[in-house]
Amino acid sequence: MLSQTARLTAVTFTAAAVVFSGCSSQTNNGASTDTSNPDKLIVALIPDENAATVIQDNQGLKDFLNEKLGKEIELVVTTDYSSMIEAARNDRLDLAYFGPLSYVLAKSKSEIEPFAARIKGGTKTYNSCLIGNTKAGVTDFVSIKGKTFAFGDPASTSSRLFPELTLKENGLTKGEDYEGVFLGAHDAVALAVQNGNAQAGGVACPILESLQEKGRIDDTKVTLIAKSAPIPQYPWTMRSSLNPQLKETIRTAFIELDDEKVLKPFKADGFAVITDQDYDGIRKAGDLLGLDLGKFVN
Numbered sequence: 001m002l003s004q005t006a007r008l009t010a011v012t013f014t015a016a017a018v019v020f021s022g023c024s025s026q027t028n029n030g031a032s033t034d035t036s037n038p039d040k041l042i043v044a045l046i047p048d049e050n051a052a053t054v055i056q057d058n059q060g061l062k063d064f065l066n067e068k069l070g071k072e073i074e075l076v077v078t079t080d081y082s083s084m085i086e087a088a089r090n091d092r093l094d095l096a097y098f099g100p101l102s103y104v105l106a107k108s109k110s111e112i113e114p115f116a117a118r119i120k121g122g123t124k125t126y127n128s129c130l131i132g133n134t135k136a137g138v139t140d141f142v143s144i145k146g147k148t149f150a151f152g153d154p155a156s157t158s159s160r161l162f163p164e165l166t167l168k169e170n171g172l173t174k175g176e177d178y179e180g181v182f183l184g185a186h187d188a189v190a191l192a193v194q195n196g197n198a199q200a201g202g203v204a205c206p207i208l209e210s211l212q213e214k215g216r217i218d219d220t221k222v223t224l225i226a227k228s229a230p231i232p233q234y235p236w237t238m239r240s241s242l243n244p245q246l247k248e249t250i251r252t253a254f255i256e257l258d259d260e261k262v263l264k265p266f267k268a269d270g271f272a273v274i275t276d277q278d279y280d281g282i283r284k285a286g287d288l289l290g291l292d293l294g295k296f297v298n
Helices: 049-059 061-069 081-089 102-108 157-169 186-195 203-211 246-254 258-267 278-289
Strands: 006-010 017-020 041-046 072-078 093-095 111-118 126-133 148-151 177-180 200-204 222-227 235-239 269-272
Touching: 017 186, 041 061, 041 081, 041 177, 049 061, 049 102, 049 258, 061 072, 072 081, 081 093, 081 102, 102 111, 102 157, 102 235, 102 278, 111 246, 111 278, 126 157, 126 186, 148 157, 157 186, 157 200, 157 278, 177 235, 186 200, 186 203, 186 222, 200 203, 235 246, 246 269, 258 269
Parallel strands: 041 072, 041 093, 148 177, 148 200
Antiparallel strands: 006 017, 006 072, 093 235, 111 235, 111 269, 126 200, 126 222
8 A cells, every 4th residue: 555645855956855745736825826737847757766866867857847848847756666656646746757667557547648758779668687696606597596686666667577577487486486575776776786685686777787887886796697578668757637738848848859968867869759558568567477556556
């Protein structure tokens, strides 16, 4: 059961916590506002890495949207995926950058529309990387048996859904062949594997590559076991009840975005049009694992 209050981290360099206590059609000073065309847009970024890092890295996005939309922009990072899903369900987010699975979960309970997805190397897909602790000898699927495998958030696509599916396809079932633990963020998983607190784990390959580039992950301590099947990219979504003209302006801004400063934190070449049907494969993957997707949002 999700908590009744979504806890969000405001986008400031101090990462101050913000709690949305409920939906409101009034500003802080009591003035009435048009919720379909608000003066301030709440833009949520997925909590797949340390919140302070996400916050600091995306100041360029905040400035870009402020300029293109002519509105005040408040970036937020939720404490976890469940809080982000709940915030969307309660119309507390105007724009949100979901992971594929968290999008599917949010879409099942929320009036949101996907409109753009990250594009890299000419494709709108990415992979999950299954990694092992080199010192522990975890270098292939066989060596995972009897070990601890670290996942990120339960609602993560590339740090839970596809790693677990890939393990199952290779004859390994959670709770029978290995112990599964949830650590929250992708970087926490990678560091746990490197430090030996978990012998193996699953992370988004782009995040793993970023951690390696920053020197946080040592290639000699972590071994790439396998990559998952292609996964549709993280979608940008908007609240369906936004003004149609505003929605079109937002869509155009993202599709035409070519500012490297803004794109760098997303490890993207740009954003491309995407639809809900592009995520049917995520729904199928959940079915293959026998996951009750509804439990994440009830």
